[in-house]
Amino acid sequence: MPEASLLKIGFKIINMETIETDLDSVLKQEYQHGFVTDVDESFLPPGLTEQTIRQISAIKKEPEFLLEWRLKAFERWLTLREPEWSTIHHPPINYQEISYYAAPKSLEDGPKSLDEVDPKLLETYEKLGIPIEEQKALSGIAVDAVFDSVSVATTFKAELEKVGVIFCSFSEAVQNHPDLVQKYLGTVVPQTDNFFATLNSAVFSDGAFVYIPKGVRCPMELSSYFRINATNTGQFERTLIIAEEGSYVSYLEGCTAPQRDENQLHAAVVELVAMEGAEIRYSTIQNWYPGDENGKGGIYNFVTKRGICKGDNAKISWTQVETGSAVTWKYPSVILKGDNSSGEFYSVALTNNYQQADTGTKMTHIGKNTHSTIISKGISAGHGQNAYRGLVKIAKNADNSRNFSQCDSLLMGNKSGAHTFPYIEVKNPTAQVEHEATTSKIGEDQLFLCQQRGISAEDAVSLIVNGFCKEIFKKLPMEFAVEARKLLSISLEGSVG
Amino acid sequence: MKIKKTPFKLRPIVNSERRHVNNNRKPMLEIQNLHVNVEDKKILDGLNLTIKPGEVHAIMGPNGSGKSTLANVLAGRETYQVTHGKIQFGGQDLLEMSTELRSREGVFLAFQNPIEIPGVNNMVFLKAALNAKRSHQGLEELDAADFLKLIRQKIKTVKMDEGLLHRSVNEGFSGGEKKRNEILQMAILEPKLAILDETDSGLDVDALQIVSEGINSLRSPDRSIILVTHYQRILNYVVPDYVHILAKGKIIRSGDKALALEIEEKGYGLNDLSQSA
Ligand SMILES: Nc1ncnc2c1ncn2[C@@H]1O[C@H](COP(=O)(O)OP(=O)(O)O)[C@@H](O)[C@H]1O
Ligand SMILES: [Mg+2]
Numbered sequence: 213m214p215e216a217s218l219l220k221i222g223f224k225i226i227n228m229e230t231i232e233t234d235l236d237s238v239l240k241q242e243y244q245h246g247f248v249t250d251v252d253e254s255f256l257p258p259g260l261t262e263q264t265i266r267q268i269s270a271i272k273k274e275p276e277f278l279l280e281w282r283l284k285a286f287e288r289w290l291t292l293r294e295p296e297w298s299t300i301h302h303p304p305i306n307y308q309e310i311s312y313y314a315a316p317k318s319l320e321d322g323p324k325s326l327d328e329v330d331p332k333l334l335e336t337y338e339k340l341g342i343p344i345e346e347q348k349a350l351s352g353i354a355v356d357a358v359f360d361s362v363s364v365a366t367t368f369k370a371e372l373e374k375v376g377v378i379f380c381s382f383s384e385a386v387q388n389h390p391d392l393v394q395k396y397l398g399t400v401v402p403q404t405d406n407f408f409a410t411l412n413s414a415v416f417s418d419g420a421f422v423y424i425p426k427g428v429r430c431p432m433e434l435s436s437y438f439r440i441n442a443t444n445t446g447q448f449e450r451t452l453i454i455a456e457e458g459s460y461v462s463y464l465e466g467c468t469a470p471q472r473d474e475n476q477l478h479a480a481v482v483e484l485v486a487m488e489g490a491e492i493r494y495s496t497i498q499n500w501y502p503g504d505e506n507g508k509g510g511i512y513n514f515v516t517k518r519g520i521c522k523g524d525n526a527k528i529s530w531t532q533v534e535t536g537s538a539v540t541w542k543y544p545s546v547i548l549k550g551d552n553s554s555g556e557f558y559s560v561a562l563t564n565n566y567q568q569a570d571t572g573t574k575m576t577h578i579g580k581n582t583h584s585t586i587i588s589k590g591i592s593a594g595h596g597q598n599a600y601r602g603l604v605k606i607a608k609n610a611d612n613s614r615n616f617s618q619c620d621s622l623l624m625g626n627k628s629g630a631h632t633f634p635y636i637e638v639k640n641p642t643a644q645v646e647h648e649a650t651t652s653k654i655g656e657d658q659l660f661l662c663q664q665r666g667i668s669a670e671d672a673v674s675l676i677v678n679g680f681c682k683e684i685f686k687k688l689p690m691e692f693a694v695e696a697r698k699l700l701s702i703s704l705e706g707s708v709g
Numbered sequence: 710m711k712i713k714k715t716p717f718k719l720r721p722i723v724n725s726e727r728r729h730v731n732n733n734r735k736p737m738l739e740i741q742n743l744h745v746n747v748e749d750k751k752i753l754d755g756l757n758l759t760i761k762p763g764e765v766h767a768i769m770g771p772n773g774s775g776k777s778t779l780a781n782v783l784a785g786r787e788t789y790q791v792t793h794g795k796i797q798f799g800g801q802d803l804l805e806m807s808t809e810l811r812s813r814e815g816v817f818l819a820f821q822n823p824i825e826i827p828g829v830n831n832m833v834f835l836k837a838a839l840n841a842k843r844s845h846q847g848l849e850e851l852d853a854a855d856f857l858k859l860i861r862q863k864i865k866t867v868k869m870d871e872g873l874l875h876r877s878v879n880e881g882f883s884g885g886e887k888k889r890n891e892i893l894q895m896a897i898l899e900p901k902l903a904i905l906d907e908t909d910s911g912l913d914v915d916a917l918q919i920v921s922e923g924i925n926s927l928r929s930p931d932r933s934i935i936l937v938t939h940y941q942r943i944l945n946y947v948v949p950d951y952v953h954i955l956a957k958g959k960i961i962r963s964g965d966k967a968l969a970l971e972i973e974e975k976g977y978g979l980n981d982l983s984q985s986a
Contacts, residue, residue, distance in 0.1 A: 656788075657824050661878075664784050665838035665894060666812035666845070675837060679828025679877070 285413035385421030488523025507566025510538025521553030563596025592628035743794035754958030770955035815901030921946030
């Protein structure tokens with residue numbers, strides 16, 4: 213395992229120029245760029261046409277099959293409309309006012325020292341206990357050799373190569389392993405899946421690619437933290453993980469340090485393929501900018517994540533801690549195709565201020581003796597709205613399949629909301645499906661008890677919320693769990709009088 | 710007014726239990742002309758009370774007379790509005806202090822109905838409470854090992870099952886276990902002023918004896934105790950220096966333990982309140 217502190221090296225360079233949090237002004241700014249007439253390889257003017265797709269593909273020097281694949285998705289996308297079935301509300305997004313390609317930002321454009329960095333952000337780093345050198349890296353300041361993330365990553369890469377693991381950016385995979393990309397891309401999340409997945413298929417920028425050969429247990433947790441050359445991929449990220457027969461991999465995505473991004477719309481796609489007896493654990497900490505306390509700004513995060521247990525005895529486990537974004541729309545799912553395969557979904561979603569989350573999972577049982585477990589913890593504070601939406605589908609031939617779902621909601625104050633939408637479709641009489649749900653509230657009397665014992669209201673909330681999420685944190689890799697705990701406390705600051 | 714009589718054996722009152730009575734020390738707590746409203750209803754109406762270090766004061770009174778109101782006001786609960794009056798605690802203006810500051814400075818309230826905090830481990834809770842106080846005092850926080858040592862020793866004072874430490878705070882505890890848990894918290898926080906709100910209610914004789922012994926072991930010349938009770942039963946075990954009767958929003962009578970016995974025999978003598986018990 214790499215050192216926890218090394219893990220925190222931000223691969224995501226955060227642009228610390230004044231971050232425009234207001235959609236209109238962001239779009240307007242980009243629109244002004246649109247008047248630049250000559251095509252610059254580092255930035256495409258706003259707008260989405262077939263030409264845009266061709267340009268992206270050309271800049272990235274992609275093989276023909278990928279361009280065709282993108283174009284097909286684009287054609288399809290033109291016929292689609294944004295889904296309206298969720299609880300999420302947001303102003304309409306004008307897709308023609310977004311720029312769909314920007315080259316990775318060079319560090320020279322970033323701030324020169326921490327003095328130029330938003331003090332509020334620094335305060336948060338301080339609370340998370342991030343050392344100064346790492347704060348600099350996270351803020352996009354060029355740091356000297358002492359803290360060279362590239363060399364760290366290179367060391368890990370060598371170790372991975374020894375066992376045949378491929379771990380690289382999606383663009384690199386397209387260049388170096390086009391056969392694997394072509395074979396698996398879109399096999400779990402088809403281009404046609406939904407509005408945002410289709411958009412991503414047409415315009416995706418970059419992401420991660422992981423391939424674990426047969427029988428290999430990946431020797432370290434793979435983390436998007438130390439991926440190289442992967443800046444500025446947040447907007448339309450694409451990740452593909454393939455675990456061959458009998459292999460194992462644990463992948464960590466995101467980081468606790470608040471991630472800012474000038475792109476308001478995010479639409480990522482993640483596909484996982486687990487062959488016979490393989491196991492994939494995918495952990496996420498999502499802390500994109502949530503907007504301010506008045507609900508101004510913040511990222512709209514529309515994510516499609518799905519895994520398939522292709523072979524017998526395969527296992528896929530999603531664990532997520534979602535504290536960021538103004539809007540979260542996300543249902544990491546598992547298709548249980550192989551017999552005896554199992555799928556898990558462990559989730560903490562926290563909404564504070566005016567954040568909205570509509571999240572859950574879809575477990576599709578196709579093989580016999582397939583098992584799924586869903587544990588969802590929703591925390592709503594301020595005006596936050598939190599919905600759990602889950603589908604458990606047991607197909608006709610999925611004999612003796614079992615699902616257990618538990619959805620707990622914790623409310624703070626009386627302006628927040630929690631909603632639960634469990635859908636169950638059972639076509640096999642031998643299936644067992646269990647669903648439990650609870651809603652509780654942090655009571656004034658509980659806070660008073662804590663305060664009477666000398667514990668501040670904020671610490672009390674933190675104790676209670678962390679107790680509520682204990683089960684999920686246990687599923688996270690250790691360093692992640694420690695940080696997730698701190699993150700929840702910080703995200704809840706100001707939520708008690 | 711009916712007072713339920715419970716038969717009990719009188720335990721001889723040992724002289725040493727009276728050792729705290731005489732002192733010329735500065736008051737621990739001084740309440741002057743306290744007026745308190747709850748939802749615009751007047752509950753306390755000019756209450757006065759002075760308590761010196763080391764003293765145990767019992768406060769008795771019919772249901773609804775405002776005993777818990779007084780306890781909660783001392784602890785700083787916001788639902789109770791102090792409309793008039795002064796409270797000095799160890800020379801400080803208590804009403805100016807936040808709830809957690811009062812706690813860290815040594816005010817402890819054992820709740821009449823201890824509530825549950827699902828998901829929060831009892832031991833984690835106790836450790837957070839103790840360390841909040843210690844860091845307020847400029848002391849180093851106790852680590853897990855030292856804390857465990859301390860709690861193993863304190864748990865004996867209330868004969869509590871160690872298993873309860875590993876459960877969520879009060880969750881699924883029996884009535885008696887909740888009350889013992891309150892006294893355990895008191896033993897760990899070592900307050901200067903402990904307010905025990907009907908800690909005796911709902912306890913059987915054995916549990917009452919254990920809890921009383923726990924309280925007695927915490928009596929000290931530097932600690933004052935307010936024992937709020939409905940029955941004089943507990944006063945046979947924890948012998949008070951003073952007994953006060955709270956009614957009509959004030960202390961209407963004060964005396965020693967004999968007053969409690971008299972009340973038990975004759976009632977509060979408040980005809981107009983007799984239906985409220
Ligand atoms: N939170 C509250 N809201 C409304 N009324 C209350 C509240 N707490 C106490 N009261 C009222 O204040 C009066 C005194 O109550 P309390 O202090 O609990 O009495 P005691 O403890 O002596 O039985 C009662 O009439 C009770 O109904
Ligand atoms: Mg009471």
